[in-house]
Amino acid sequence: MSVNLTNTNDSTPLHLSAEFGHLKATKCLVERGAAINSTHKYGNSQQNLAAIEGKWGTFRYFLEMGADFNVRYDNNDTALHLAARSGSVDIMKLLWIKECLLT
Numbered sequence: 001m002s003v004n005l006t007n008t009n010d011s012t013p014l015h016l017s018a019e020f021g022h023l024k025a026t027k028c029l030v031e032r033g034a035a036i037n038s039t040h041k042y043g044n045s046q047q048n049l050a051a052i053e054g055k056w057g058t059f060r061y062f063l064e065m066g067a068d069f070n071v072r073y074d075n076n077d078t079a080l081h082l083a084a085r086s087g088s089v090d091i092m093k094l095l096w097i098k099e100c101l102l103t
Contacts, residue, residue, distance in 0.1 A: 003034040010041040018046035018062070021055030026062075036067045043074035051079040054088040063094060 004012050014034040017025040026046075030036060039045050044052075047067045050059040059079075063069070069079045083091040 003029050003032045004038070006040070008041075010039075012038060012040075012046075014038075014046050015040055015044070015049055018055065018058050019049040019053055021050070021053065021058050023057045023061060026058050030061075030065060036062060036065055037071060039071060043072065045071040045079075047071065048073055048077075048079050048082055051083040051088055051091050052086050054083075054086060054091065056088070056090045056094075059088075059091050060094060063098060069095060069098070 003014070006012055012034060014026065014029045014036070015038075017029060036047075037045060045068070047059060047062040047069055048071060049055075050062060072078055073082065077085075080092060080095045083089075083095065
């Protein structure tokens with residue numbers, strides 16, 4: 001069975017593990033080939049869902065794995081916008097540090 005199967009919202013198991021902050025499941029799925037930059041029906045990536053829900057450990061793992069944090073949600077928001085809107089200060093700091101390291 002594929003780790004990239006989708007439900008009616010085009011969410012994969014990785015979307016769900018990221019949204020609920022299940023780091024062990026997230027790592028297991030990525031190790032088995034789950035696509036880390038896919039988006040679901042509404043345009044959210046796994047990293048965006050982790051940002052919205054404030055799932056710091058899962059979000060950090062995606063950062064370490066090289067996920068694209070400029071994937072835009074259907075209203076043009078990035079992970080930084082979503083983290084700010086949901087009050088996920090630790091995730092905002094991680095993104096700020098990442099950006100500082102790139103410049």
